[in-house]
Amino acid sequence: MAQTPATARQPTGDVYVDGQGVLRWQQTKQEVALFGVNYTAPFAHAYRAQRTVGGSPEKAIDQDVYHLSRLGLDAFRIHVWDVEITDTLGNLQQNEHLRLLDYLVAQLKQRGIKIILTPIAYWNNGYPEPDSGTGFSSIYSKVQAYTNPRAIRAQENYLTQFLNHRNQYTQQLNREDPDILAYEVCNEPRYHQPEAEVTAFANRMVAAMRATGYRKPIFYNIAENPGVEEAILAANVDGLTFQWYPAGLVSGHTLRGNLLPHVDQYPIPFRQDPRFQRRAKMVYEFESGDIIQPVMYPFMARSFREAGFQWATQFAYDPLAIAYANTEYQTHYLNLAYTPAKALSLLIASKVFHRVGRGQTFSRYPADSVFDAFCVSYRQGLSEMNTEEEFYYTSSTQSFAKKASKLRHVAGAGSSPVVQYGGSGAYFLDRLAPGVWRLEVLPDAVPIRDPFETASLKKPVTQILWNDQPLRLLLPELGRRFSLRGLNEGNTAQAQAQDGRVTVRPGVYLLAAAGKKTSSWTADSRLGSLRLGEYAAPAPTALGPQVRHTPFAQAAAGQPLTIRATMTGIAPTDSVFLIAQHYYGRTQVLPMRQPAYATVEATVPAELTYAGLLRYWIVLKKAGQPLTFPGGFGGSPRDWDYFPREHWEVPLVAPKTPLFLFQAATDKEQGKPAA
Missing domain, CATH: 2.60.40.10 (Immunoglobulins)
Structure with a gap:
């Protein structure tokens, strides 16, 4: 059975940091390179909003994790809303939020997506609504968190219980789960002089975690407090964490213009410090805030690799159930169904992150717009990857596939010399065997309002439509008279192409060259971590003409x-x-x-x-x-x-x-x- 590249390369087992600050797989000693998203469905606004619009939280997580896997992502990180799963003393609460986090972890594991958790968020849970959390972060500020003795004891207590928590779906302790590769202690702390207090606090948190028997890497944020980086460099931590919001956040409208020069390089002022060099490096959050153009992520991924990062996770992927309104942090907007071009640019960025070597250097913009197998063009609104086996693009392109006869995976929005498509949703083509392919088509997504304006669940910003759309495939091994058979639930379509042309609706299809027998391929057959018949898409938006x-x-x-x-x-x-x-x-x-x-x-x-x-x-x-x-x-x-x-x-x-x-x-x- 064919596998997607992401699932084919995925090692298993624990990780460690070597003497040169390189994160490596324990079993193979190979370098780690993982790329993905933050995703907040079990907590805060995402949890409340999904309940408001109805439906099962578990089903919502299933759909989103499927899409993350469909995009070839292999990393997940989130700052856990401790305020929703603790009391003021740091005791872990066995409640719905913790259960859904367990469920999410279990689903990610099944897809081969690796995890880094940040147990302490320091956020209350309100934004953009009033706060309602009742844990220790509801009564202690970020400054009190590392200076108030009661706050410090609450955090030690919580970290101990969180690492010793047994996931009710996997039956594994958090500290022993092989797919939870590491922990970042706390999210975006706020420190000031003197530095000794900061170092002492960080070391107490690390000691509390180590006292549970946890032995895998521990990361600590160094980017949020540039005035006290010496304190973090002196702490007993294995890795350092950074973020990147180069265009700022919450402008209240879509940013326009060529912003690629802003993501051409990721500078680190203390990169020559030996204490920095012997620590692993992770980007816990990044985003091109208020930007919908599908060109920023690949450049950001390349800049991360040039700077030596081995993990990078975007903040934040919008849950499918509420992505129509973009209320999940309005300054961010990313969802495969609702922002297909931008989501495909994240797929391409993941490929960049895995292909570009750690520390590999590049010329500067615009000379670096074409690199390795990639091309990024602001003028065309296009990110593209083109190799003998893979061809991905975020908008219509005139580029010819490097070797169409050897293609194994195609994904796009718009048209190309390989796929001519009349709709606006994303589509995926994956080769299962010679002359047999899987086609997945997402519904048409049409932006109808600026997604970065003030958000409301009452105000759709993207309209979803299920239409019959013309499709022409020019894949040599499929030929011009291939057959088409629906695979997903309720999809009974059958057709034969004429000159490579068929009409398709949103769904999943099995395509076969003339004369090929396909009876052995069913909806339950596997494609890496996916079942062939799996499909997740939003219903048509209940709006008139827009x-x-x-x-x-x-x-x-x-x-x-x-x-x-x-x-x-x-x-x-x-x-x-x-x-x-x-x-x-x-x-x-x-x-x-x-x-x-x-x-x-x-x-x-x-x-x-x-x-x-x-x-x-x-x-x-x-x-x-x-x-x-x-x-x-x-x-x-x-x-x-x-x-x-x-x-x-x-x-x-x-x-x-x-x-x-x-x-x-x-x-x-x-x-x-x-x-």
């Missing part, structure tokens, strides 16, 4: 102007029009083209773009009944009784008119961080 459009700040007078928008809910029998009106002047009704899925556009002719102001509306006609945007109002702006005042507009200016980069009246919210 339009997302941002007008140009200004346009050149006397020149044709193309207006493009994202639009959903268009049936084959519908028509879409642009109503363009020069202010107090002529009005034209222009049919809108559909150059790509969920995209409409029309070109306003030069005769209507003379200097002044252009106002316009988009009208969707269903069964002859008009629906007008912005606003989604019934009727048409050309009707005598159309009363809504909403419209889009663009100033039409002379060629040398200055373009203001910031105008307070219209851009005031863009410069103010969200609350």
Whole structure:
């Protein structure tokens, strides 16, 4: 049975840190290189929000862990919300949060995903709602946590009980679980001078953990308190932890522009210190906050490897059940179904992390945009990996597969010379045997609002649609007349391709070249850690037609102007029009083209773009009944009784008119961080 690369390479067993600060597998002595995510479903807002929208917490975890495995990730880290599983004395509480953490660990283990836990979070559990946690972190501040004797004893007590906790699903003690590779003591502490107090506290925490019999590596955060790094370098710890949020956090809107230069290199000021060099290095959290472009992660992964890191986990992967609204830390947004291109860029980043050598050096941007098997292009919005066996891309690409006849794994969003696809969701192709492939297709995902604005479970930011979409495969060994058979539950589709073309809906399919017998392949057959028939996808979003459009700040007078928008809910029998009106002047009704899925556009002719102001509306006609945007109002702006005042507009200016980069009246919210 074929395996995905991630599952094929996964060693087992404990790890250790050698004398040069390299984290190695105990059994093989090979270097560790693991890449993945933080994921918070058992705790805090993620837990509460999933209960609000309904459904089983276990099923939600199953779906998300499946997607993490589908992306080829092999690392999981989380700061455990100690405030939800302890009392004020540090006694472990056998409650729902701890049970779900046990369940999550058990599911990760089954997928071969390795784990590092940070038992002490120092956070209460409220954000973005009021706090309700009752453990020791609810009564002691971060400063009191390492200076107050009662707080210190509570943490020692908690660490002892947490490491001795027996997972009720695996029946393994946390301190003995071979898939929990290491622990980071505490999440983002807050320290000040004198340094001796900091070192003493860190050593007490380590001693409490070692007293349980735990012998694997212990990591400690050194990045959060740059003024006292000497204290951490002097502590009895095996590894040091860092984070990276190079674009900042919580801007309240999507950041635009080329931010790749910000992630071209990860500097460490004390990298020459021998005490630093003999410790293992881990990135506990990273993210390109408020950025949806699918180009940042591969560069970040490469910079991590150049700096010597062996573990890196993004913060935070959005649970599938609430990803429609992005309420799970709105400044982050990552989910395979809802942000397919960005999720595929994480898949590619994982490949970067595993292929690039620890400490390998590179030239600087933009000369390093093509490296190893990878290409990253801000202009094209594209991250790509292309080897003889693997071909992955985050958006439509003109690149030819390096050797199409040897391909074993393909994943993409958009189209390529190998896969021509009409939808907007992610898809995966995996070779099972000569002439036999598994195809997985996720639903169409269409952004309908800025996902980084103030979030609410009442406000979807991405619309999911289940559509029939055209697919053409040009894989040499499948040929042009391959068969297609549905594999996932409820999928009874059967078809034969004509010239490599079929129509598919979201689901999982078995593809076979003409003449190939496939009766031995069932939904329960294995592909690495996956079952062939496994599938997880959100239901269609219960919304009517939606339009997302941002007008140009200004346009050149006397020149044709193309207006493009994202639009959903268009049936084959519908028509879409642009109503363009020069202010107090002529009005034209222009049919809108559909150059790509969920995209409409029309070109306003030069005769209507003379200097002044252009106002316009988009009208969707269903069964002859008009629906007008912005606003989604019934009727048409050309009707005598159309009363809504909403419209889009663009100033039409002379060629040398200055373009203001910031105008307070219209851009005031863009410069103010969200609350």
